[in-house]
Amino acid sequence: MNLFEHIKKFPFLVAPLAGYTDHPFRMLCREYGASLAYTEMVSEFTMATPRLRPRMEKLTYFTPDEKPVGIQLFGNRAEMFYDAAKAAEEMGFDIIDINFGCPVRKVAGSGSGASLLLDLPLAEKIVQNTVKAVKVPVSIKIRSGWDDKKTVFLDFNKMAEDNGVSAITLHPRTRMQMFKGRSNWEHIGILKSHSKLFVIGNGDVTSREDALRMQKETLCDAVMIGRAAIGNPFIFKEIADETYNPTLRERIMTAARHFELLYSLKGRFGMLESRKYFNKYLKGFDRASDVRQALMKMEDKDEILNFLKNMPEARSIINDEG
Numbered sequence: 001m002n003l004f005e006h007i008k009k010f011p012f013l014v015a016p017l018a019g020y021t022d023h024p025f026r027m028l029c030r031e032y033g034a035s036l037a038y039t040e041m042v043s044e045f046t047m048a049t050p051r052l053r054p055r056m057e058k059l060t061y062f063t064p065d066e067k068p069v070g071i072q073l074f075g076n077r078a079e080m081f082y083d084a085a086k087a088a089e090e091m092g093f094d095i096i097d098i099n100f101g102c103p104v105r106k107v108a109g110s111g112s113g114a115s116l117l118l119d120l121p122l123a124e125k126i127v128q129n130t131v132k133a134v135k136v137p138v139s140i141k142i143r144s145g146w147d148d149k150k151t152v153f154l155d156f157n158k159m160a161e162d163n164g165v166s167a168i169t170l171h172p173r174t175r176m177q178m179f180k181g182r183s184n185w186e187h188i189g190i191l192k193s194h195s196k197l198f199v200i201g202n203g204d205v206t207s208r209e210d211a212l213r214m215q216k217e218t219l220c221d222a223v224m225i226g227r228a229a230i231g232n233p234f235i236f237k238e239i240a241d242e243t244y245n246p247t248l249r250e251r252i253m254t255a256a257r258h259f260e261l262l263y264s265l266k267g268r269f270g271m272l273e274s275r276k277y278f279n280k281y282l283k284g285f286d287r288a289s290d291v292r293q294a295l296m297k298m299e300d301k302d303e304i305l306n307f308l309k310n311m312p313e314a315r316s317i318i319n320d321e322g
């Protein structure tokens with residue numbers, strides 16, 4: 001099936017999130033209904049250089065049951081995007097996204113990510129090399145502009161249309177805003193009314209209501225959710241089913257599964273990484289911080305799993321449910 005036909009059936013996607021959207025995170029979101037998830041941004045140089053590619057193994061790892069799956073590339077060496085995109089397609093990715101939005105100094109300060117919003121000709125070369133390299137669709141992810149003096153999202157849309165891009169995601173903040181203030185959904189509506197591309201709206205969707213409101217207000221083709229999906233893959237099922245509300249037991253069991261997936265992909269490092277999720281999974285549960293503190297002290301995989309699965313809350317609810 002065509003990727004966009006697949007997305008249209010349930011047009012809610014997972015945003016690329018550095019430090020988060022690895023296989024375990026993406027897999028859980030897919031199981032809870034998200035139609036597509038992207039890897040976090042991967043450097044064009046690393047992807048284009050075979051001897052360096054193994055360094056990205058944990059970021060680019062996916063299993064066949066996760067498909068369709070997207071990869072996001074970032075960088076500013078236009079010529080490298082050709083080999084990077086080719087490698088990504090050979091690895092089996094179904095769509096290649098290009099990052100023109102990352103505001104953090106390490107990325108934007110070195111001429112990549114959002115700083116390319118200031119250099120449309122270079123961004124165009126990057127897009128051309130990527131599109132030329134692959135048969136799978138290419139998308140771009142942008143912010144509204146560098147600062148509030150000038151928006152560039154319509155210029156980027158036109159450039160993308162002219163160069164064979166299939167989809168455009170807009171996070172309607174400027175680079176200077178970083179993550180502050182509110183994202184300006186009006187820009188998504190304006191983009192949709194001008195664009196021939198598949199338009200994906202992104203920014204500050206934290207609930208089912210937000211997701212449906214973004215669709216309604218902007219008429220975007222799909223909604224992309226980032227931070228609100230961290231430790232909360234349930235948000236996708238909540239969007240699909242108004243009556244769904246995960247029980248505490250389900251949240252604990254999903255945290256345990258997330259932990260197992262992380263451990264099997266990354267071993268001890270995965271165990272340390274899992275700590276940043278537990279609080280989110282247990283949000284709203286009044287013993288969450290005690291539980292997190294107890295988990296922080298544990299160093300053994302089975303100890304952690306037994307603790308989670310035998311938490312009285314998990315057990316009593318299991319008992320309640322028979």
Ligand SMILES: Cc1cc2nc3c(=O)[nH]c(=O)nc-3n(C[C@H](O)[C@H](O)[C@H](O)COP(=O)(O)O)c2cc1C
Nearest residue numbers: 015016017018040041141171203204205225226227
């Ligand atoms: C921790 C973190 C990491 C991010 N990493 C990426 C990334 O690798 N690539 C990207 O395009 N955007 C990245 N973003 C931006 C998100 O994809 C998204 O555009 C932004 O968070 C707004 O959506 P949200 O309000 O649903 O989180 C990141 C954001 C956060 C908070």
